[in-house]
Amino acid sequence: MTVAEARPDAVVVATRAGRATVALLLVLATAAQARDAALGRNLAATCSNCHGTNGHARGDLIKPLAGMPADKIVAAFNDFRSGALPATIMQQIARGFSDDQVRAIAAYFATQPASP
Amino acid sequence: MSSRAALSRRRLLAGLAAGGALPWLGGCATPSGGPSIGRVVVVGGGWGGATAARYLRLWGGNVDVTLVERAPSFVSCPMSNLVLSGQRQIADVTLPYAGLEAVGVRRIQAEAVAVDAAAREVRLADGRRLPFDRAVVSPGVDFTPGEVAGLETAAAQERIPHAWKAGPQTVLLRRQLEAMRDGGVFVLTIPTVPYRCPPGPYERACLVASYFKQAKPRSKVVVFDANPEIQSKKVLFERAFAEHYKGLIDYRPNAELKEVDAATLRATFDFDDIRADVLNAVPPQRAADIARSAGLVNVNNRWVGVHWLTMESTAVPGIHVLGDATLAAPLMPKSGHLANQHAKVAAAAIIQLLRGESVNPAPVVANTCYSFVTPDEAMHVTSVHQYHADEKTFKVAPGGGLSTAASALEARYAQSWAQNVWADMLAT
Numbered sequence: 001m002t003v004a005e006a007r008p009d010a011v012v013v014a015t016r017a018g019r020a021t022v023a024l025l026l027v028l029a030t031a032a033q034a035r036d037a038a039l040g041r042n043l044a045a046t047c048s049n050c051h052g053t054n055g056h057a058r059g060d061l062i063k064p065l066a067g068m069p070a071d072k073i074v075a076a077f078n079d080f081r082s083g084a085l086p087a088t089i090m091q092q093i094a095r096g097f098s099d100d101q102v103r104a105i106a107a108y109f110a111t112q113p114a115s116p
Numbered sequence: 117m118s119s120r121a122a123l124s125r126r127r128l129l130a131g132l133a134a135g136g137a138l139p140w141l142g143g144c145a146t147p148s149g150g151p152s153i154g155r156v157v158v159v160g161g162g163w164g165g166a167t168a169a170r171y172l173r174l175w176g177g178n179v180d181v182t183l184v185e186r187a188p189s190f191v192s193c194p195m196s197n198l199v200l201s202g203q204r205q206i207a208d209v210t211l212p213y214a215g216l217e218a219v220g221v222r223r224i225q226a227e228a229v230a231v232d233a234a235a236r237e238v239r240l241a242d243g244r245r246l247p248f249d250r251a252v253v254s255p256g257v258d259f260t261p262g263e264v265a266g267l268e269t270a271a272a273q274e275r276i277p278h279a280w281k282a283g284p285q286t287v288l289l290r291r292q293l294e295a296m297r298d299g300g301v302f303v304l305t306i307p308t309v310p311y312r313c314p315p316g317p318y319e320r321a322c323l324v325a326s327y328f329k330q331a332k333p334r335s336k337v338v339v340f341d342a343n344p345e346i347q348s349k350k351v352l353f354e355r356a357f358a359e360h361y362k363g364l365i366d367y368r369p370n371a372e373l374k375e376v377d378a379a380t381l382r383a384t385f386d387f388d389d390i391r392a393d394v395l396n397a398v399p400p401q402r403a404a405d406i407a408r409s410a411g412l413v414n415v416n417n418r419w420v421g422v423h424w425l426t427m428e429s430t431a432v433p434g435i436h437v438l439g440d441a442t443l444a445a446p447l448m449p450k451s452g453h454l455a456n457q458h459a460k461v462a463a464a465a466i467i468q469l470l471r472g473e474s475v476n477p478a479p480v481v482a483n484t485c486y487s488f489v490t491p492d493e494a495m496h497v498t499s500v501h502q503y504h505a506d507e508k509t510f511k512v513a514p515g516g517g518l519s520t521a522a523s524a525l526e527a528r529y530a531q532s533w534a535q536n537v538w539a540d541m542l543a544t
Contacts, residue, residue, distance in 0.1 A: 038464065039476065041175070045460045046482045046500075049453055049537040050529075053174070058539050061532040088519065088526055089498055093482060095515025096500025101480065 040108035043101050047109075055109045056116040067114035073106035152180045154249040154470035157238045159228045159406060161185030161213060163452035164254030164438030167459035167541040169221045174543075176467040182222045182246055184238060187283070189213060190542060193313065194452050194486075195534050196282040199290055201323035202331075203491045206287050215543035231410035233432045250466050253412065253420075253429075254438040254455065255404035256281070257312050263400050265375040272378040276395045280312060292394045293324065298332040300393030303383055305373040307400040308342040310419075312440045312450045315348035315497065317341075317398060319487040322353070325361040326490050337365045338392075340385055342372035348449070349487060349497050349518055356489035356522065373397055403441035412437055419443035424509050426475055427462035436462045445510040448501060449483060456541055457481035479503045481510060486530035494527040495519035 044055065047065065051057050055065030065073065079085035080094035097105070156172055158165045161183055169183040190211045198204040213223050227241040231251055238246040259278065261267040267276060279289040293302065302324055306317045321339050328335040346353050346367075357365045368388065375384040381392045402408075402418035412420045414431040420441050421430035427442075429435045439455030448454060458481065465475040484498045499516035503509070519526055538544065 039478075042460065042464050042476055043480055045171070046457060046480055048540050049456055049482075050484065050533050052536050053540045053543075058535045059532045061528055062536065088523070088529060089484065089496055092498050092515050092517040093484075093500060096482065096502070096513035097480070 036104070037108070040104040043097075043105045044108040047105065054112045054116065056112075064114070065109040066112035066116075068109055070103070070106035070110040073109055074102055077102045077106075150178050152178050153467070155180045155182070155247060156250050156252060156466060156470075157246045157248040158183045158252040158254065159231060159238060160254035160256060160404075161187065161190060161223075162254060162256050162439065162455065163541060164455035164459045165252060166190060166213070166216060167456040168252045168254065168436075168438060168463050169216055170219065170541060170543045171460050171463035172466065173216075173219045173221055175463055176470075179467060179470065180222070181220070182224060182248075183213070183216060184224050184226055184228045184240065184246070185213070186225065186227045188225055190538075191282040191286075192452070192534070192538065193280075193282045193316070195530075196279075196286050197316070197320045197323045198488065198491065199282075199286050200279070200293060200320065201327040201491060202290070206283070209282060211538055211542055211544060213542065215539075219543045228406055229409075231406065231412075231435060233410070233434050236434070249470060250434050250436065252436045252438065252459075252462060252466070253407060253410065253441070254459070255406045255441050257401040257440045257450075258404040259399035260402055261399045264373050264397065266378060267376050267397060267399060269378075272376070275378040276376055276381070276397050278398050279396060280316075280398045280401075289394070289396055293327065296332065296335065296393050299334040300332070301336050301338060301390070302328070302394045303381075303390055303392035303396065304337065304339050305371075305383065305395075305397045306339065306341040306343065306347075307398055308372065309347055310444060310450055311398065311401045313452075313485070314449050315353070315485055315487045318346055318348070318353040319489070320396075321365055321367075322356050322361065322487075322489045323491070325364045328364065329361070335364075335393075337361070338390060339365065339367045340371035340373065340383070340388070340390075341367065341369045344369050348485070349495060352495050352518060352522060353487075353489070360490060401440075407437065407441050410435065412441075415443040424461075424503060425477070425479065426465035426469070427458055428465075436466060438462060445501065447499065447512045448481075448510060449485065451483055451485050453485060453537065454481060454483045456537060457483070459541075477503075477505060479510075480513075484533065486526065486533055488527060488530065489522045492524055492527055493522040494530040495522040496526060496529075 051065050057064040077094045080090040158169045169181050172179045172181045192209040195209050228238050229241050230239040277285045277289045279285040321337050325337045371385040381395045403413050403420050407413050407420050412429050415421050420437045422437050422442050427436045429437050438458040440450040461479045468475045482500045486494045486496050488494045496519050500513040501510035502513045504511050
């Protein structure tokens with residue numbers, strides 16, 4: 001795929017050098033996105049022992065996280081921490097992750113299809 | 117690291133160009149397209165090894181993964197105390213490896229006898245050689261029964277089961293409990309820490325006592341603990357002993373097993389001795405034999421030191437070690453749950469190393485252990501462990517903790533946990 005195919009609106013300004021720069025920036029951005037996605041993926045894998053691989057839970061007791069909107073997951077973490085959402089275990093686990101980590105976990109599960 | 121990845125890619129491309137000296141590659145290489153980025157051999161199909169095989173395929177796509185495991189199927193230690201008390205059969209905690217094969221793991225049921233980092237190959241008892249770019253060794257523990265006089269022989273360990281690896285030993289101990297007379301004495305001995313599954317022995321005491329209460333009410337459970345106190349969920353187990361099993365469980369700390377007599381089932385401690393009707397001696401533990409022969413055991417002559425960022429051995433580069441065999445990071449118990457989490461750190465790192473990329477600098481792992489105090493009530497301990505780059509280890513994060521009380525709800529969560537984590541590791 002060329003840069004022009006990827007970003008038609010960029011073509012008008014694309015001199016030879018400019019095109020190379022845009023291509024480089026796209027490569028860097030893609031690499032950074034892949035890294036962030038892998039971080040979210042790795043963090044979310046700490047949840048899968050109870051919540052199922054990629055958030056696809058088995059049984060009817062555990063909330064499946066796959067496909068849940070990210071803001072709902074973040075809000076649930078906050079409510080577990082404050083005690084607004086009573087739990088047996090999540091009130092303890094939720095305090096072990098930073099806010100950035102919770103956002104990365106939420107973003108990952110939000111992009112998973114609801115069924116595997 | 118990146119040169120190794122480049123080398124493996126070159127070797128692979130050369131192999132393909134030469135007309136394919138890689139006969140089994142075709143079956144596993146292509147779900148995500150492109151040529152294989154490397155060969156990983158996983159030794160041991162327990163909590164760590166099975167999870168590593170599954171996640172190398174899930175996250176790596178085009179990694180060639182071979183899993184070597186001597187058993188035909190997986191048997192879970194967690195939940196196996198419920199087999200001793202009769203709520204579950206051994207078949208209920210036995211699961212197939214077919215799911216891993218369906219996601220492209222090449223499974224070989226065989227005994228691995230050597231992991232040769234210099235030759236980069238795993239050797240099997242039948243003489244086969246499995247080449248690798250990186251290896252995962254998740255061997256679990258072996259026992260040091262030689263530290264207990266009288267427990268050295270296989271015959272003695274049949275008469276005095278450990279049942280600390282789930283499978284035939286679990287069934288054997290259940291049969292002994294069933295055959296025991298009402299009014300008999302069940303003796304459980306606990307080795308000094310570290311041992312596999314810190315709350316496991318206390319859960320076992322509770323569940324065997326619950327079986328006695330219902331089936332053999334004049335019987336007793338006597339627990340001899342080499343440690344000075346209960347090693348996990350102490351307050352909650354003390355409450356369970358007092359509330360459910362008063363006069364039934366006799367807990368004796370600071371009692372290290374010195375000698376057993378397999379003929380009479382007499383057990384001798386420093387300042388105590390007892391004759392049992394059923395004697396369940398959990399022997400002292402260390403990293404399993406294959407870790408020792410591979411040169412991986414480098415701490416206290418028992419455990420494997422690892423770089424926590426990658427789970428790579430501190431003794432042998434290119435070999436990643438998981439689970440109970442490792443020298444634990446501070447306050448990190450030897451649990452199946454954590455072996456699963458170790459495996460995910462290793463899988464992510466191995467894929468990045470094979471690709472010549474830098475590894476995740478801030479991994480996180482978490483632990484959750486449920487224990488049953490009666491067949492219908494369970495409780496948990498949980499912790500989150502964040503990597504600290506300055507100290508190069510995992511440390512316990514804020515939060516975590518214990519149940520306020522054992523409950524029927526948490527017993528349901530424990531069953532749900534088992535269902536989900538088994539599926540996570542075995543791709544069922």
